[in-house]
Structures are given as C-alpha cells and as structure tokens.
Amino acid sequence: MYAQLVKSDGLKSREEMSPEERAFQDRVDNGEKIEPKEWMPEGYRKTLIRQIGQHAHSEIVGQLPEGNWITRAPTLERKAILLAKVQDEAGHGLYLYSAAETLGVSRDELQEKLHSGKMKYSSIFNYPTLNWADIGAVGWLVDGAAIMNQVPLQRTSYGPYSRAMIRICKEESFHQRQGYAIMMKMASGTPEQKEMAQDALNRFWYPSLMMFGPSDKDSVHSAQSMAWKIKMNTNDELRQKFVNETVPQAEYLGLNVPDDKLAWNEDKQGYDFSEPDWNEFFEVIKGNGPCNRERLNARVKAWDEGAWFRDGLNAYAEKAADRRKAAPVAAE
Amino acid sequence: MAAETIPPGAGVKDPFIGDDTLRPAFFEWLCRMGDNALILGHRTSEWCGHGPVLEEDIALANTALDLIGHTQMWLGLAGEVEGKGRSADDLAYLRDAMKFRNVLLVELPKGDMAVTIMREFLFDACHHLLLSWLADNAKSPRVAEIAAKALKEVSYHLDRASDIVVRLGDGTAESHDRMQAALDLLWPYAGELFAGDEVDSALQDAGIAPDLTTLRDNWDERVRDILDEATLKIPDTGGYTHLGGKQGRHTEHLGFLLAEMQFLQRAYPGASW
Numbered sequence: 001m002y003a004q005l006v007k008s009d010g011l012k013s014r015e016e017m018s019p020e021e022r023a024f025q026d027r028v029d030n031g032e033k034i035e036p037k038e039w040m041p042e043g044y045r046k047t048l049i050r051q052i053g054q055h056a057h058s059e060i061v062g063q064l065p066e067g068n069w070i071t072r073a074p075t076l077e078r079k080a081i082l083l084a085k086v087q088d089e090a091g092h093g094l095y096l097y098s099a100a101e102t103l104g105v106s107r108d109e110l111q112e113k114l115h116s117g118k119m120k121y122s123s124i125f126n127y128p129t130l131n132w133a134d135i136g137a138v139g140w141l142v143d144g145a146a147i148m149n150q151v152p153l154q155r156t157s158y159g160p161y162s163r164a165m166i167r168i169c170k171e172e173s174f175h176q177r178q179g180y181a182i183m184m185k186m187a188s189g190t191p192e193q194k195e196m197a198q199d200a201l202n203r204f205w206y207p208s209l210m211m212f213g214p215s216d217k218d219s220v221h222s223a224q225s226m227a228w229k230i231k232m233n234t235n236d237e238l239r240q241k242f243v244n245e246t247v248p249q250a251e252y253l254g255l256n257v258p259d260d261k262l263a264w265n266e267d268k269q270g271y272d273f274s275e276p277d278w279n280e281f282f283e284v285i286k287g288n289g290p291c292n293r294e295r296l297n298a299r300v301k302a303w304d305e306g307a308w309f310r311d312g313l314n315a316y317a318e319k320a321a322d323r324r325k326a327a328p329v330a331a332e
Numbered sequence: 333m334a335a336e337t338i339p340p341g342a343g344v345k346d347p348f349i350g351d352d353t354l355r356p357a358f359f360e361w362l363c364r365m366g367d368n369a370l371i372l373g374h375r376t377s378e379w380c381g382h383g384p385v386l387e388e389d390i391a392l393a394n395t396a397l398d399l400i401g402h403t404q405m406w407l408g409l410a411g412e413v414e415g416k417g418r419s420a421d422d423l424a425y426l427r428d429a430m431k432f433r434n435v436l437l438v439e440l441p442k443g444d445m446a447v448t449i450m451r452e453f454l455f456d457a458c459h460h461l462l463l464s465w466l467a468d469n470a471k472s473p474r475v476a477e478i479a480a481k482a483l484k485e486v487s488y489h490l491d492r493a494s495d496i497v498v499r500l501g502d503g504t505a506e507s508h509d510r511m512q513a514a515l516d517l518l519w520p521y522a523g524e525l526f527a528g529d530e531v532d533s534a535l536q537d538a539g540i541a542p543d544l545t546t547l548r549d550n551w552d553e554r555v556r557d558i559l560d561e562a563t564l565k566i567p568d569t570g571g572y573t574h575l576g577g578k579q580g581r582h583t584e585h586l587g588f589l590l591a592e593m594q595f596l597q598r599a600y601p602g603a604s605w
Contacts (some may be wrong), residue, residue, distance in 0.1 A: 072595050073596075075597075075605050086380050087380070091390060094387070185605060190600065301382075302381075302382045310384060311504050313499050316498075316500070
C-alpha cells in the first residue's frame with residue numbers, strides 16, 4: 001500500500017485499557033465508524049495521522065514518475081489519459097489531506113514534515129520510469145498493489161478515511177485497467193515494444209512486492225493497528241493475494257515474471273514466490289533509492305518556488321476582505 | 333496511426349469538406365486551431381506534479397487535458413479536410429517545426445507561474461471570443477460544433493485565468509512585479525493572434541472565420557479591463573509584434589518541444605501504442 005512501516009504503540013490488552021479505551025475498542029469491534037469529534041485514544045489519532053499523511057504524500061510524490069512521461073506520451077489519446085490519471089492522483093492527495101485535517105493536523109504541517117524528511121512516502125516512487133511501458137507497469141502493478149490494500153481499508157474504523165478510500169478505490173481500479181491496457185498494447189506490439197514491456201515488469205516486480213511492507217514476523221506495528229481496524233490484513237496475506245492475481249495476468253501478456261522460484265502450490269492454492277531483497281527496501285526507505293533525492297527535491301522546489309504565488313493570493317484575499325469591511329453598505 | 337476517437341459532428345454533412353478551392357486554406361486554418369491547442373496544452377502539462385499548491389496542480393492538469401481534447405477535434409477535422417488519410421496523431425507527431433502553425437505566444441517556455449497564467453489569460457481572452465463567434469456564426473457545421481464544445485471549457489479557463497491575474501497583480505509586491513514582468517515579456521507576442529493573412533481572408537470570405545479586426549477590438553477592451561483591475565500596465569512596445577508562427581517560422585523553442593513530444597513516434601515508426 002502507500003503507507004509502509006507506520007509506527008504505532010504496542011498492543012494493549014483489555015486489562016491495561018482505561019474504561020474509555022475499552023468502550024472505544026468495543027465500538028471498533030462492533031464495526032461502528034469513529035467520527036472526527038468523538039473521543040479516541042491519542043495513539044489511534046497519532047497512528048492515523050501518520051498513516052493517512054504518508055498515504056497522501058505518496059499520492060503527491062507519485063505524480064512525479066508518471067508525470068515524467070506526460071510530455072512524451074506517444075499519442076494524443078495516451079497523453080490525455082495519462083494527464084487525467086495523474087490529476088486523479090493529485091485529487092486523492094487532496095481527499096487524504098482533508099481526512100487527516102479532521103484529526104487536527106493541517107495540510108501545511110504535513111507537507112512541511114514531508115519536505116524535511118520527517119514523514120515518508122511509499123518506497124515505490126523512488127524508482128525511475130525509464131520507458132513508455134513503465135507507465136503501463138505502474139498502473140498495472142503499482143496501482144494494483146495499492147488497490148489490494150485499499151479495498152479492505154474502505155471498511156476501516158475511521159469514518160473520513162473510510163469514505164476517502166471508497167472514492168479512491170473507484171478511480172484506482174480504473175487506473176489499473178488503463179495500465180494493463182498499455183501493457184497489452186506493448187506486449188502484442190513490435191519486438192522493441194515487447195522488450196520494453198518485459199523490461200518494465202523486470203524492474204517493477206520486486207519493488208511492487210515491497211509495497212506491502214516487510215513480512216509480518218518482522219512487522220512490529222501491525223497488531224495494534226489491526227485491533228483498531230486501521231490495518232485490515234497482514235502484509236503477507238496481501239502480498240500473496242497480489243501475486244496470485246498478478247501472475248496469470250503476466251502470463252496472459254506473454255511476459256515472464258522475473259522469479260525462477262515462482263510455482264503454483266496446490267496445497268495452499270497460491271503461488272510460491274521469492275521474497276524481494278529487503279536490504280534494498282530498507283536502503284530505499286533510508287533515502288538511498290535511485291530517485292529519492294530527485295523526488296523530494298522536486299516537491300521542495302515546487303513548494304518553495306510557489307511561495308510567492310500562495311502569498312500573492314493570500315494578500316489579495318486579505319485586501320479584499322478589508323475592502324468589504326470598509327464599505328459594508330456598498331453592495332446594497 | 334488510426335484515429336481513435338470519432339470527432340463531434342462526424343456524421344454531419346459539411347459543404348466545405350471536399351471544396352477543392354477552399355481546401356488548402358481551410359486545412360491551414362484548422363492546423364492553426366489545433367496546433368495552438370496542442371502546444372499550449374503541452375506547455376501547461378509540464379506543470380503536472382510541480383504546481384505551487386495542490387489545487388493549482390489539479391487545475392493546470394485539467395486545462396492541459398481540455399486543450400489536448402480540442403487538439404484531437406481540430407486536427408482530426410484538419411486531416412479529413414486535407415483528404416490524404418492523415419489522422420490527428422499523424423499531424424501532431426509526424427510534422428516538423430516548419431509545418432506547425434501555432435502562434436509564437438504558445439510555444440515560449442512555461443516560465444514561472446506568472447508567465448504561465450498571463451499567457452493563458454492573453455490567449456484565452458482571444459480564444460474565447462473566437463470560439464464564441466465560431467459556435468454562433470461559422471457556416472461550416474463541423475467547425476461550429478467543435479467550437480461549441482470547446483467553448484464550454486474555455487469559458488472556465490478564461491474565468492479562472494482572469495481571476496488569478498487580478499489576484500496576483502494586486503497581491504504582494506513580488507506577485508505584482510512577476511505579473512508585470514510576464515506581461516512585458518508576452519505582450520509583444522499577443523498581436524500575432526490578430527495578424528491576418530490570406531488564409532484568414534479566405535476563411536472569412538467563406539463565412540467560416542470572423543473578421544480579426546473586430547475580434548481584436550473586443551479583446552483589447554476585455555484585456556484592458558482585467559489588467560487595470562490587476563493594477564498592471566500594458567508595456568509600450570511601439571506597436572511591435574513578433575510574427576511568423578502562423579506561417580511556420582517559429583522560435584528556437586518549438587524544435588525542442590517537438591523532439592520531446594514526438595520521440596516515441598519518431599524512434600519507432602509505425603508502431604501502435
């Protein structure tokens with residue numbers, strides 16, 4: 001998903017909970033939605049801010065690898081589709097920042113934390129888009145992996161987050177189909193196009209598997225988040241589901257999943273597959289991925305260079321408000 | 333490349349399609365309409381992911397998307413009028429700079445947001461008047477139909493650009509200075525929108541396109557009102573205007589833009605995407 005390694009406190013047992021916490025947990029267990037002004041444990045609020053904030057940042061930074069090909073899209077129709085898609089991602093960022101704001105944190109505060117490196121975004125966006133098929137692979141695999149995580153989050157306990165997810169999932173499943181449509185065109189195209197498609201799958205396969213986060217046995221933050229229903233499935237469950245769904249799609253395209261150990265396992269009714277290189281994952285999270293610096297610099301530059309623009313609009317709004325105050329009857 | 337979308341009014345009988353006398357001028361004129369939308373859409377799309385604030389990023393991507401949609405319609409019709417089987421994509425991706433017919437204004441680099449917004453404003457103020465005339469008066473039903481569709485979107489582009497010009501012009505000292513610098517840069521290019529030649533005359537005589545002098549008067553009035561409200565001054569250029577784009581003589585910038593835009597079509601000829 002777009003939020004990895006979100007920190008939360010350790011799981012509290014029922015005996016350790018205060019009466020308020022117990023009542024809160026009962027509501028979550030009963031499937032009730034928690035709404036912004038209702039009481040919630042501080043840990044719940046903080047974990048949600050981290051998770052929703054990280055998700056929002058991922059949508060915004062995620063514009064960059066795809067935006068990289070807007071000016072080189074091969075046809076007018078592809079250009080229009082890609083523009084519409086990247087604009088959707090910005091829209092998702094907007095809903096999610098708005099959902100986070102209901103928890104008492106402003107969009108500016110969250111963005112400042114992104115720019116200063118205190119908050120992260122999904123590791124996947126630190127990989128480059130090198131050929132046109134990458135735009136297909138991002139839609140197919142990256143949006144596909146995101147959907148695996150986001151569909152269950154439509155049922156998450158926090159109302160605004162759940163409602164944002166419902167809207168986002170509708171658009172994401174459309175994105176995934178457009179990505180797969182590009183892959184179909186490329187995989188059935190000229191030998192060069194097929195080579196681009198295979199190259200894209202080779203580079204995006206393992207980073208997509210990493211999107212689900214490290215194995216559950218190494219994931220220290222999952223238990224409390226699962227009890228609060230802000231995480232609905234374990235990382236390994238979702239990764240397995242993703243592989244099971246994606247491998248036949250790759251076969252249909254006539255492309256090879258870059259994993260020698262990939263094999264159908266009749267007993268578990270799922271594929272056995274190789275783990276991604278978790279050292280690489282942690283390096284990327286630390287800032288050593290191929291595009292970490294470029295991505296963050298691009299966002300910081302956009303923000304810094306946009307300061308005069310935002311200040312100008314604010315100054316005008318203040319002047320306009322003063323003018324209205326100075327002439328209260330003018331409009332009558 | 334096959335045309336992938338059916339342009340509006342494709343089933344409508346248009347007496348001007350197949351008119352051999354008008355064909356060369358009509359084709360040129362449609363390329364001008366399509367190329368302006370394409371090149372401005374391309375420049376606008378360069379902002380995607382890099383806007384000064386999220387809402388603006390979304391608005392710019394939307395504007396670019398509308399313009400690419402207009403391109404598909406105008407260049408699609410241009411290909412039909414030409415009658416040589418070229419699609420909108422063929423025209424967009426397989427012509428070199430000297431065959432492009434956009435005004436110089438739209439190909440200049442995107443600059444800062446002041447240049448981007450000021451350009452959009454100057455262009456849209458003209459585009460809106462032109463499309464309004466075409467939608468109501470063009471004797472070619474296909475042209476009128478495309479104009480009517482594009483007009484809905486361009487009305488919004490113009491409202492939005494005018495509003496931001498006023499706000500930034502009358503915002504902080506810095507936003508004012510940047511907007512003034514953008515106006516000083518772009519003003520000498522705006523006149524090309526109204527500089528008529530034999531193509532414009534032929535289309536005007538056929539009742540397809542308006543008289544550019546009347547258009548200019550209306551544009552002047554509208555633009556001056558907004559710039560006034562924005563506390564910006566129109567520079568004194570002594571009436572000088574940069575010309576040439578409509579006839580295919582461009583700035584150095586267009587070649588680079590096309591090299592980027594046309595890369596895949598040029599590197600892999602005949603592939604389907």
